[in-house]
Amino acid sequence: MVIDNATAAAFYDIVSKGERFVIIGHINPDGDCIGSTTGMRNWLELSLGKKNVNIVVPNEFPNFLNFLDIGGRILAHSAEGAKAESLVKSADVIICMDFNTLKRTEALQQIIAEAKGIKVLIDHHPQPEPFADLTISFTEISSASELTWWLVSKVSETHNLPLPIELCTSLYTGMMTDTNNFNNSVFSSTFMMASQLQQRGVEREKIQFAVFNNYSEDRMRLMGYLLLNKLRVFQDLNASIMVLSRQEQKRFNYRDGDSEGFVNLALSIADVEVASLFTETDEYIKVSLRSKGRLSVNSLSRAYFNGAGHERASGGRLYIPVEQVEGYFEESLRSFLASNK
Ligand code: 5GP
Ligand code: MN
Numbered sequence: 001m002v003i004d005n006a007t008a009a010a011f012y013d014i015v016s017k018g019e020r021f022v023i024i025g026h027i028n029p030d031g032d033c034i035g036s037t038t039g040m041r042n043w044l045e046l047s048l049g050k051k052n053v054n055i056v057v058p059n060e061f062p063n064f065l066n067f068l069d070i071g072g073r074i075l076a077h078s079a080e081g082a083k084a085e086s087l088v089k090s091a092d093v094i095i096c097m098d099f100n101t102l103k104r105t106e107a108l109q110q111i112i113a114e115a116k117g118i119k120v121l122i123d124h125h126p127q128p129e130p131f132a133d134l135t136i137s138f139t140e141i142s143s144a145s146e147l148t149w150w151l152v153s154k155v156s157e158t159h160n161l162p163l164p165i166e167l168c169t170s171l172y173t174g175m176m177t178d179t180n181n182f183n184n185s186v187f188s189s190t191f192m193m194a195s196q197l198q199q200r201g202v203e204r205e206k207i208q209f210a211v212f213n214n215y216s217e218d219r220m221r222l223m224g225y226l227l228l229n230k231l232r233v234f235q236d237l238n239a240s241i242m243v244l245s246r247q248e249q250k251r252f253n254y255r256d257g258d259s260e261g262f263v264n265l266a267l268s269i270a271d272v273e274v275a276s277l278f279t280e281t282d283e284y285i286k287v288s289l290r291s292k293g294r295l296s297v298n299s300l301s302r303a304y305f306n307g308a309g310h311e312r313a314s315g316g317r318l319y320i321p322v323e324q325v326e327g328y329f330e331e332s333l334r335s336f337l338a339s340n341k
Helices: 004-018 031-047 064-069 081-090 104-116 146-158 165-178 188-199 204-212 217-229 246-251 262-268 297-304 323-340
Strands: 020-023 051-056 091-098 118-123 136-138 230-232 239-244 274-280 285-291 313-318
Touching: 004 118, 004 136, 004 146, 020 104, 020 217, 031 064, 031 091, 031 146, 031 165, 051 081, 064 165, 064 204, 064 323, 081 104, 081 217, 091 104, 118 146, 146 165, 146 188, 165 188, 165 204, 217 239, 217 246, 217 262, 230 323, 239 262, 239 323, 246 274, 262 274, 262 285, 274 323, 285 297, 297 313, 297 323
Parallel strands: 020 051, 020 091, 091 118, 118 136, 239 274
Antiparallel strands: 230 239, 274 285, 285 313
């Protein structure tokens, strides 16, 4: 599919010789991060028979993704720093997945940069930084999980390796979450992947229910509250904003992952081309931006929100009081639109 013979051969050469593997995901791991990293672990262990494969992520991931982490073995650096760091330092192969800059690994950045192991990057974000020995990067693809599927299925075909159901389940979940259940970033290859995985026995409905029909009542109430009381639409800017403060999070017993999907809601309003969600945390304001038109939220985030991402989905951080967020967003978007006419 998207993977050429030389890339597949170079990847196989590295992993077939490797013994101690560390697979790295990004900060605030999402479905594609956990789907692609557990998919890769499943493939290395179950298809290639590797015995020493670890996944390290900067911080904890939301509970609804637990079903992908067989044995509960993913290490969060925030919880088990020393162990995670020693694994990275002693790995002979380091596979970075679903991020384009080492900054996205937070406190692990320096350790990965200085680590001796061969580095492979598997990613779908624009402008990947050249830190890896082998970079496998495509942007015309739904997700890192889809890219992983085309990579491992090609290598497995060449070398006659099995493609176990655990691998398929992980990669299907990653693709499904990053496309928001086939709503965005869907390419013809994405349907082809979905079809192949379905043929291999992936339980589509079960996965869909585990991810999208598994929220708490509190989360539903919070969504209603935000839509009724917090959503603000800027008609002249074709944009919307929702700001979720710490106080509101407490009121609705907010847990990691609860705001998943909130940023997309306002895109269903006809005139809203750019939707934003700002979530206050202890250290910063987490920024989420989505576009359904031509405006690049990747550029917008790089210019004003200390972040990046894809053309139609990006994120970032703000270090200002929560009360100032709405004004800052409005001004930034106004300046951005004026200079990108
Ligand atoms: P989300 O809004 O779902 O958190 O993130 C959307 C996209 O933006 C993701 O694909 C993610 O890779 C990217 N992204 C989110 N936050 C950041 C950030 O702080 N920095 C960068 N470079 N990318 C981000
Ligand atoms: Mn991701």
